[in-house]
Amino acid sequence: AQSVTQLGSHVSVSEGALVLLRCNYSSSVPPYLFWYVQYPNQGLQLLLKYTSAATLVKGINGFEAEFKKSETSFHLTKPSAHMSDAAEYFCAVSRRHTGGFKTIFGAGTRLFVKA
């Protein structure tokens, strides 16, 4: 079975500071890993994805994540936080089957950015 654990339900950083959102996964097969962002009262927007190519994945809005198999981690980082980054972030792992995908989401981490 697959699962995702996001460490920290809330993270607060100052504008311009490093953003680090932690995600650990469990998967019996090579995983497909994703980070999604959700702004208040909006849907899910894909930030980036790992699909067994390069272990360092760059996404939109300056975010990137590194797949570390030995640590079963896929942490999300951004060098310098912006006020507009305040949102809920979900790490997710996907399993492929003949009829498509089943995606398991983490509980989410709410990012607060202080001026």
Add this chain to the structure above:
Amino acid sequence: EPEVTQTPSHQVTQMGQEVILRCVPISNHLYFYWYRQILGQKVEFLVSFYNNEISEKSEIFDDQFSVERPDGSNFTLKIRSTKLEDSAMYFCASSELAGSYEQYFGPGTRLTVT
């Protein structure tokens, strides 16, 4: 850029009533999904649909739920007799091929059961 659309954006219904949530997936996509997010909780998989049949479903997707692709463009989720605990945001998603690894999510329908 093509996108998944969902209607309505907000649906209010009374307990015991039937509701149908509608989705228009991206036109060349072959795989369709429903997820739900209870307020303040994580997004949960409900069901995947391919080739006009359910390909996988979660334990949440019990007999009160059904999905259908009534024509070439719409994909619907029906809840037969709504309960208070069905109140949630429901997201539709679609993907092109199993190998594309990415699901495209719609904006969601907020269902409120009173």
